[in-house]
Amino acid sequence: MKTKIFYKKKIIRKLKNIKDPRGDLSVGNFIDNIPFRPKRYFIFKISDKTVRGEHAHIKCHQFIICVNGSFKVEIDNTKTKKSIFLNSPKFGCYLPPMVWSKLHSFSKNTIAIVFASHLYNEKDYIRNYKDYVKYKNQRK
Numbered sequence: 001m002k003t004k005i006f007y008k009k010k011i012i013r014k015l016k017n018i019k020d021p022r023g024d025l026s027v028g029n030f031i032d033n034i035p036f037r038p039k040r041y042f043i044f045k046i047s048d049k050t051v052r053g054e055h056a057h058i059k060c061h062q063f064i065i066c067v068n069g070s071f072k073v074e075i076d077n078t079k080t081k082k083s084i085f086l087n088s089p090k091f092g093c094y095l096p097p098m099v100w101s102k103l104h105s106f107s108k109n110t111i112a113i114v115f116a117s118h119l120y121n122e123k124d125y126i127r128n129y130k131d132y133v134k135y136k137n138q139r140k
């Protein structure tokens, strides 16, 4: 599986982790760790083998942090595919606009927070993979 294109976008970002007897702290700064200024966040709490995502965003950047549990993120930009396993708040997964993503293989009690660069707008979603490929090819 090729990863060159995704590598350039630095999909997996290591965040600062401060170990402390009172409890570990995971820290991220917007812009240097998380490469956009968020306007919105959402949190999902999942306990079963479901699938989320399966869409692309036209303009919206997203940054996913797994706070508890674990899951996989499949990322596809029509040329390369990458599978990322998230199981720690020490790392974040950056999803630039115009990539197709799918979240799956959730463990029990998974909680993740997603920061988004734009407010919720259904018009920013491409929910059909064929439409995504068509849109992507048109923009070349």
Ligand code: TYD
Pocket (backbone or CB within 6 Å): 040, 041, 042, 051, 052, 053, 054, 055, 120
């Ligand atoms: P969706 O983005 O499709 O979820 P996922 O990608 O995780 O599978 O959103 C599910 C529903 O929640 C959809 O009806 C839109 C609504 N929603 C909002 O109203 N605001 C938001 O910020 C998000 C992310 C979703």
